[in-house]
Amino acid sequence: MPSGRKRSESSRQAILEATRSLLLEVGYERLTIDQIAARAGVGKQTIYRWWASKGEVVADAALDDGVTPHPVALPDTGAIRADLQTWLRQWVTDITTPEGTGLILALTAAGSDNKTLADRLYTQFSAPHEDRIRDRLRRAQSEGQLRADADLESIASTLVGALLYRVLGRNRPPTTQDADHLVELVLRGAEA
Amino acid sequence: MPSGRKRSESSRQAILEATRSLLLEVGYERLTIDQIAARAGVGKQTIYRWWASKGEVVADAALDDGVTPHPVALPDTGAIRADLQTWLRQWVTDITTPEGTGLILALTAAGSDNKTLADRLYTQFSAPHEDRIRDRLRRAQSEGQLRADADLESIASTLVGALLYRVLGRNRPPTTQDADHLVELVLRGAEA
Amino acid sequence: MPSGRKRSESSRQAILEATRSLLLEVGYERLTIDQIAARAGVGKQTIYRWWASKGEVVADAALDDGVTPHPVALPDTGAIRADLQTWLRQWVTDITTPEGTGLILALTAAGSDNKTLADRLYTQFSAPHEDRIRDRLRRAQSEGQLRADADLESIASTLVGALLYRVLGRNRPPTTQDADHLVELVLRGAEA
Amino acid sequence: MPSGRKRSESSRQAILEATRSLLLEVGYERLTIDQIAARAGVGKQTIYRWWASKGEVVADAALDDGVTPHPVALPDTGAIRADLQTWLRQWVTDITTPEGTGLILALTAAGSDNKTLADRLYTQFSAPHEDRIRDRLRRAQSEGQLRADADLESIASTLVGALLYRVLGRNRPPTTQDADHLVELVLRGAEA
DNA sequence: CTATAAACGAGACGGTACGTCACGTCTTGGG
DNA sequence: CCCAAGACGTGACGTACCGTCTCGTTTATAG
Numbered sequence: 001m002p003s004g005r006k007r008s009e010s011s012r013q014a015i016l017e018a019t020r021s022l023l024l025e026v027g028y029e030r031l032t033i034d035q036i037a038a039r040a041g042v043g044k045q046t047i048y049r050w051w052a053s054k055g056e057v058v059a060d061a062a063l064d065d066g067v068t069p070h071p072v073a074l075p076d077t078g079a080i081r082a083d084l085q086t087w088l089r090q091w092v093t094d095i096t097t098p099e100g101t102g103l104i105l106a107l108t109a110a111g112s113d114n115k116t117l118a119d120r121l122y123t124q125f126s127a128p129h130e131d132r133i134r135d136r137l138r139r140a141q142s143e144g145q146l147r148a149d150a151d152l153e154s155i156a157s158t159l160v161g162a163l164l165y166r167v168l169g170r171n172r173p174p175t176t177q178d179a180d181h182l183v184e185l186v187l188r189g190a191e192a
Numbered sequence: 193m194p195s196g197r198k199r200s201e202s203s204r205q206a207i208l209e210a211t212r213s214l215l216l217e218v219g220y221e222r223l224t225i226d227q228i229a230a231r232a233g234v235g236k237q238t239i240y241r242w243w244a245s246k247g248e249v250v251a252d253a254a255l256d257d258g259v260t261p262h263p264v265a266l267p268d269t270g271a272i273r274a275d276l277q278t279w280l281r282q283w284v285t286d287i288t289t290p291e292g293t294g295l296i297l298a299l300t301a302a303g304s305d306n307k308t309l310a311d312r313l314y315t316q317f318s319a320p321h322e323d324r325i326r327d328r329l330r331r332a333q334s335e336g337q338l339r340a341d342a343d344l345e346s347i348a349s350t351l352v353g354a355l356l357y358r359v360l361g362r363n364r365p366p367t368t369q370d371a372d373h374l375v376e377l378v379l380r381g382a383e384a
Numbered sequence: 385m386p387s388g389r390k391r392s393e394s395s396r397q398a399i400l401e402a403t404r405s406l407l408l409e410v411g412y413e414r415l416t417i418d419q420i421a422a423r424a425g426v427g428k429q430t431i432y433r434w435w436a437s438k439g440e441v442v443a444d445a446a447l448d449d450g451v452t453p454h455p456v457a458l459p460d461t462g463a464i465r466a467d468l469q470t471w472l473r474q475w476v477t478d479i480t481t482p483e484g485t486g487l488i489l490a491l492t493a494a495g496s497d498n499k500t501l502a503d504r505l506y507t508q509f510s511a512p513h514e515d516r517i518r519d520r521l522r523r524a525q526s527e528g529q530l531r532a533d534a535d536l537e538s539i540a541s542t543l544v545g546a547l548l549y550r551v552l553g554r555n556r557p558p559t560t561q562d563a564d565h566l567v568e569l570v571l572r573g574a575e576a
Numbered sequence: 577m578p579s580g581r582k583r584s585e586s587s588r589q590a591i592l593e594a595t596r597s598l599l600l601e602v603g604y605e606r607l608t609i610d611q612i613a614a615r616a617g618v619g620k621q622t623i624y625r626w627w628a629s630k631g632e633v634v635a636d637a638a639l640d641d642g643v644t645p646h647p648v649a650l651p652d653t654g655a656i657r658a659d660l661q662t663w664l665r666q667w668v669t670d671i672t673t674p675e676g677t678g679l680i681l682a683l684t685a686a687g688s689d690n691k692t693l694a695d696r697l698y699t700q701f702s703a704p705h706e707d708r709i710r711d712r713l714r715r716a717q718s719e720g721q722l723r724a725d726a727d728l729e730s731i732a733s734t735l736v737g738a739l740l741y742r743v744l745g746r747n748r749p750p751t752t753q754d755a756d757h758l759v760e761l762v763l764r765g766a767e768a
Numbered sequence: 769c770t771a772t773a774a775a776c777g778a779g780a781c782g783g784t785a786c787g788t789c790a791c792g793t794c795t796t797g798g799g
Numbered sequence: 800c801c802c803a804a805g806a807c808g809t810g811a812c813g814t815a816c817c818g819t820c821t822c823g824t825t826t827a828t829a830g
Contacts, residue, residue: 004779005821011781029221029305032811043782048813105304108360112301113221118362126361154373161357162350168300169318170310181346188381196800197799203802224790235803240792387828388774395776413605413689418816427777432818492744493688496681497605502746510745538757542738549737552684553702554694565730573764580805581795587807610785619808624787 007050014040015047019061024099028058028106055110055117062103063124074132080140081187084133084159088179091129092163096173104167126164130156150190158186199242206232207239211253216291220250220298247302247309254295255316266324272332273379276325276351280371283321284355288365296359318356322348342382350378391434398424399431403445408483412442412490439494439501446487447508458516464524465571468517468543472563475513476547480557488551510548514540534574542570583626590616591623595637600675604634604682631686631693638679639700650708656716657763660709660735664755667705668739672749680743702740706732726766734762 018039022031033054037044051057074087094100107125111118133156140146162182166174174182210232214223225246229236243249266279286292299317303310325348332338354374358366366374402424406415417438421428435441458471478484491509495502517540524530546566550558594615598607609630613620627633650663670676683701687694709732716722738758742750750758 002779003777003823005781006779008781027305029301033813034811037782041782043780043784044813045783045815046781049780109221109301109304111360111362112297112304113219115362118360122361122363151373151377154370154377157358158350158354158374158377161355162353165353165356166349168303168310169314170303170307171314178346181343182350185343185346185350185381186377189377189379197802198800200802225792226790229803233803235801235805236792237794237804238802241801386774387772389776389826389828390774392776392826411689413685416816417818421777425777427775427779428818429778429820430776433775489688493605493685495744495746496685496688497603499746502744506745506747535757535761538754538761541742542734542758542761545738545741546734547737548741550733552687552694553698554687554691555698562730565727566734569727569730569734569765570761571765573761578805579797579803581807582805584807608785609787613808617808619806619810620787621789621809622807625806 008046011040011042011046012050015042015057016061016064019057020103023058023061023106024102027102028054028109031058031106033057053114053117055114058106058110059117059121059124062107074136076136076139078143080137080145081183081191083136084183084187085180087133087136088159088163088183089176092174092176092179095163095167096175101167101173104164108168126160129160133159144192146187146190147192155186155190159183200238203232203234203238204242207234207249208253208256210234211249212295215250215253215298216294219294220301223250223298225249245306245309247306250298250302251309251313251316254299266328268328268331270335272329272337273375273383275328276375276379277372279325279328280351280355280375281368284366284368284371287355287359288367293359293362293365296356300360318352321352325351336384338379338382339384347378347382351375392430395424395426395430396434399426399441400445400448403441404487407442407445407490408486411486412438412493415442415490417441437498437501439498442490442494443501443505443508446491458520460520460523462527464521464529465567465575467520468567468571469564471517471520472543472547472567473560476558476560476563479547479551480559485551485554485557488548492552510544513544517543528576530571530574531576539570539574543567584622587616587618587622588626591618591633592637592640595633596679599634599637599682600678603678604630604685607634607682609633629690629693631690634682634686635693635697635700638683650712652712652715654719656713656721657759657767659712660759660763661756663709663712664735664739664759665752668750668752668755671739671743672751677743677746677749680740684744702736705736709735720768722763722766723768731762731766735759 015036018036019031022035022039026035031054033044033047036042036057037047047057051060072087072090075083077083095104107121111121130153134152137146137150137152137155141148141150141152146152159182163174163179166172166178207228210228211223214227214231218227223246225236225239228234228249229239239249243252264279264282267275269275287296299313303313322345326344329338329342329344329347333340333342333344338344351374355366355371358364358370399420402420403415406419406423410419415438417428417431420426420441421431431441435444456471456474459467461467479488491505495505514537518536521530521534521536521539525532525534525536530536543566547558547563550556550562591612594612595607598611598615602611607630609620609623612618612633613623623633627636648663648666651659653659671680683697687697706729710728713722713726713728713731717724717726717728722728735758739750739755742748742754
């Protein structure tokens with residue numbers, strides 16, 4: 001029977017919020033646990049008690065934030081190309097804001113350092129996007145809009161990867177127009 | 193007129209070599225200047241004298257390494273799809289070795305932290321690849337293998353981005369087959 | 385009229401016993417409340433509820449232990465020198481055991497830090513010894529064995545102090561023979 | 577051939593001076609390495625590089641201070657009792673100042689915790705006093721002022737121990753008069 | 769026979785200090 | 800002027816304890 005004081009939800013929130021704000025101010029590499037604790041008004045041990053590393057805190061901070069995993073399902077108006085464009089345009093807008101780009105850079109750095117964390121970040125951040133796209137593609141395929149032999153996994157992965165690559169490159173962040181072109185490029189050959 | 197002792201080439205080499213080996217052993221984040229100096233048998237000052245930051249050393253270490261920027265030009269047998277596949281298959285093989293993946297992860301982490309460095313890395317590492325692909329595509333276009341309105345920049349960027357995305361994701365590193373499929377996917381709609 | 389649960393005697397005992405054993409294992413400085421609580425199987429609050437500081441717990445642990453304040457009265461065979469020697473020999477034996485020395489070192493450290501505690505320790509630990517010696521000396525004086533102008537306080541304090549000094553010094557712990565010599569030294573000039 | 581930067585004498589001095597002042601302000605137990613470093617304007621590592629523990633720093637701080645080991649030799653006017661009294665009176669005055677008492681309490685606490693340190697403190701602090709006293713006693717003995725069988729070691733140790741005991745007890749710090757009485761007490765039986 | 773109130777074991781909390789590591793700079797002595 | 804060595808002030812690391820504060824749970828008295 002577990003006794004003892006319960007985990008403080010307010011501390012948990014304060015830590016994640018402090019992490020998010022510091023991430024935008026100083027970036028992942030210069031982010032320190034000391035800073036997070038100080039800004040959150042929390043003892044360092046309270047962070048170490050519940051998270052194994054800076055990367056874990058950052059991951060939770062990003063994923064806890066409603067914005068990032070962007071749970072919006074793809075629209076289904078019947079026109080696959082338009083629906084994909086609508087959705088990707090919105091996603092590009094989100095990830096090219098300072099907040100969005102900052103979180104992506106932070107999560108990438110975090111994942112670079114830690115395979116376990118990289119897996120978790122892929123599963124919770126990238127995979128849901130790919131899944132949503134693939135599901136919508138599958139519907140289109142069953143409706144005969146896409147060829148039966150189109151590699152839907154590959155299309156979804158390429159769409160997400162190509163845009164993230166431009167965000168990570170930093171000098172040519174993707175635009176909504178880029179999103180449109182990209183959809184055209186990869187769909188052209190897949191359409192029936 | 194410069195007097196005094198000349199810069200030691202052997203120290204420079206030792207530093208870059210030590211950096212490369214440590215990068216594979218401990219990764220970018222846990223790499224330290226102290227370690228590099230110790231392994232290279234070099235004073236720390238000698239590192240700080242010639243490089244501004246850990247990221248710069250890592251960038252030089254990676255780019256100095258013949259393997260990574262992979263200076264091989266694309267073949268030109270006349271068949272654009274086959275040539276692209278040949279080249280990309282080789283590149284995928286290179287970047288999915290432990291050394292290749294390690295360096296890419298390190299460079300990504302380094303670039304996440306530093307916009308200036310990110311630009312340099314893009315210019316010296318990614319851009320040459322995109323350029324080579326785009327040049328070959330252009331030739332194919334002028335030969336009438338590709339449609340006149342195909343967005344060659346976009347194709348090149350997508351090919352590179354989609355594969356790097358899979359390397360960074362770590363759980364599904366790209367295979368030579370993936371490279372083939374990817375070329376098919378993006379070329380299908382661009383071919384005349 | 386107080387209601388509610390009574391103080392747990394078993395917890396009190398467990399705390400003092402845990403304190404004694406830990407004191408011998410790690411010494412006063414490395415002794416922690418957390419350790420005591422863990423070994424005693426007790427919540428930390430139960431310690432803080434009843435004791436104000438580590439020093440207080442240690443003092444109670446030492447004084448609760450029958451051994452230390454050694455309540456044995458001095459014998460009175462009529463021969464002051466022999467009686468003193470008998471008693472001091474026993475005391476030296478007690479305080480040079482590992483347990484005895486450990487407690488004295490702990491109490492000394494505790495008293496060094498805290499004037500209030502130092503007073504209490506003196507009153508409950510040293511003073512009773514001096515008092516017993518002085519009372520026996522007084523009897524001897526009234527019997528004419530000691531000169532009327534002998535400074536009995538001073539003699540008692542010197543006997544106790546000289547032996548404790550050797551215990552604290554650690555490299556030359558006093559022997560029963562030392563006790564004999566000491567009695568001879570200070571009594572020789574005081575005897576009638 | 578040892579190269580590299582030399583140890584900073586100014587840092588060493590600043591550390592010992594900071595330690596002395598903090599010792600008087602907060603006492604041994606509440607003294608922290610962080611505090612010492614901050615007040616001395618020094619990095620913590622500079623302390624840990626040269627001293628193994630808080631106790632070592634305190635010992636050096638005390639012994640480096642000219643006051644404490646009080647290198648004054650005993651006078652030799654020919655009258656052993658008067659010479660001893662003169663010297664002990666001065667010593668009592670020194671060790672009953674706030675500074676003197678503070679250092680003694682600190683050194684006692686330090687020695688309680690660490691046998692090695694206790695030995696060093698005895699050797700460098702107490703032993704020199706006992707030695708000086710014993711040497712003077714020996715001279716007196718050879719001049720026939722003291723009995724040939726007087727235990728000079730024991731006398732010296734008793735004088736030092738009895739006075740330090742009163743300092744440690746805190747409630748009855750020794751006076752110059754106490755010093756006089758003590759000399760009388762232990763010499764009376766030893767004089768020829 | 770219940771309330772209710774205090775003490776209990778447990779353990780999370782905001783903090784302070786620990787001793788270590790790495791930073792980037794400075795000093796030393798030697799090419 | 801460069802170099803290897805290495806001490807320096809700074810600051811973050813992750814851990815250990817501090818003394819306080821909830822949490823149920825247990826044990827006594829009071830109604």
